[in-house]
Amino acid sequence: MELHGLFFLLFLFTIAGEPVCANVRDRRLKKLTTQANGEFRPTKLFVFGDSYSDTGNNPKRLASSWKTPYGVTFPGKPAGRYSDGRVLTDYVARFMGIKSPLAYQWRKYGQKRLQYGVNFAYGGTGVFDTGNLEPNMTTQIGFLQGLIKEGVYTKRDLESSLALVTVSGNDYSAYISSGGPRQDLPSFMSHVVNQMGINLKVIHDMGVRKVLVSSLQPIGCLPQQTVFSSYQQCNETENAASYYHNQMLQQVVTELNNATKDCSFLILDLFSSFTTVLKNKGDYTGSLKFDTPLKPCCMPTSSDVYCGSRDENGKALYTVCNEPESAFFWDSVHPSQAGWRAVYLTLRSSLNRIYS
Numbered sequence: 001m002e003l004h005g006l007f008f009l010l011f012l013f014t015i016a017g018e019p020v021c022a023n024v025r026d027r028r029l030k031k032l033t034t035q036a037n038g039e040f041r042p043t044k045l046f047v048f049g050d051s052y053s054d055t056g057n058n059p060k061r062l063a064s065s066w067k068t069p070y071g072v073t074f075p076g077k078p079a080g081r082y083s084d085g086r087v088l089t090d091y092v093a094r095f096m097g098i099k100s101p102l103a104y105q106w107r108k109y110g111q112k113r114l115q116y117g118v119n120f121a122y123g124g125t126g127v128f129d130t131g132n133l134e135p136n137m138t139t140q141i142g143f144l145q146g147l148i149k150e151g152v153y154t155k156r157d158l159e160s161s162l163a164l165v166t167v168s169g170n171d172y173s174a175y176i177s178s179g180g181p182r183q184d185l186p187s188f189m190s191h192v193v194n195q196m197g198i199n200l201k202v203i204h205d206m207g208v209r210k211v212l213v214s215s216l217q218p219i220g221c222l223p224q225q226t227v228f229s230s231y232q233q234c235n236e237t238e239n240a241a242s243y244y245h246n247q248m249l250q251q252v253v254t255e256l257n258n259a260t261k262d263c264s265f266l267i268l269d270l271f272s273s274f275t276t277v278l279k280n281k282g283d284y285t286g287s288l289k290f291d292t293p294l295k296p297c298c299m300p301t302s303s304d305v306y307c308g309s310r311d312e313n314g315k316a317l318y319t320v321c322n323e324p325e326s327a328f329f330w331d332s333v334h335p336s337q338a339g340w341r342a343v344y345l346t347l348r349s350s351l352n353r354i355y356s
């Protein structure tokens, strides 16, 4: 593979906004006219993936998501989300009109909340093991299979369910940091995407009606990259890698839809929504504005610490911006609540496709 900025430009013209399943709209129209009540209205959300969707699964004593200043905007204290507030899962649940599903680790304490589904996502994980002890995606899917065996959910429950799957690149950072050769990265990427396809199929085969999978965000626009240009520009070489991943994902999803003869699998295009919001420096309604969108709100005071780090005397080794709602990114890799909200506003029309 050649990694060129050109890929990034091509992307904007070829894929952005393109429906994964052709003729969805036509079919939906037909359905609406022939069976008024036949539309799919999911009542449960099952979530698999990493920190882009985790709402509190990582252990309190280890994860930065449980440290101040995470959660400062919502719920007002650290609560296991990798943001100052809400994350993608919360907005997808809001779109469905349900409460955000309970984090799997709290399932015993929230029997009533189980009616909205369960969030199995763990920050830091990938489709493969990423060098920490948190469950990879296969294991996360196994947790749902376990709940079905226990009788917590029936096959019928799954038929009125939506799954959200996020993969935001931990497999790749683990590959690079473990010294995997750069020239073999493309074949590793295809390995990752193929495993994603296997996972998506397993989720669907369990009976889940619709499976939403995120495309890889433009990784070259994350503050951990833009710091090298004083937060002025994205690294397009890195973005080309996201593009490459997304092309393969698109193909896998197209094949799955073809094989299952319906439009069960949908891509939630984080690449184009991040790109649009970053380019516009805000959401399209104009209610959210990000003046320096490539600069995070929470910044460590040196490169060997993180947002949330403290010294042995408890002194904060990070600074937090005055208005988290005017920052797209919360920390070096995660959007703020306002960032996720802007992304969500961009995704709403494609989320409508779950109803077809």
Ligand SMILES: *[C@@H]1O[C@H](CO)[C@@H](O)[C@H](O)[C@H]1NC(C)=O
Residues within 6 Å of the ligand: 127, 128, 129, 136, 137, 138, 139, 195
């Ligand atoms: C996921 O984790 C389990 C348990 O550690 C391991 O046995 C399995 O091989 C992993 N799966 C993948 C696809 O990496």
Ligand SMILES: *[C@@H]1O[C@H](CO)[C@@H](O)[C@H](O)[C@H]1NC(C)=O
Residues within 6 Å of the ligand: 228, 235, 236, 237, 238
């Ligand atoms: C962009 O990313 C590539 C690949 O990680 C790296 O080699 C290059 O130095 C980066 N460029 C800049 C300007 O940071």
Ligand SMILES: *[C@@H]1O[C@H](CO)[C@@H](O)[C@H](O)[C@H]1NC(C)=O
Residues within 6 Å of the ligand: 254, 255, 258, 259
């Ligand atoms: C779609 O599926 C049919 C068989 O069900 C197969 O013959 C065809 O090659 C598939 N097309 C694509 C684009 O995968």
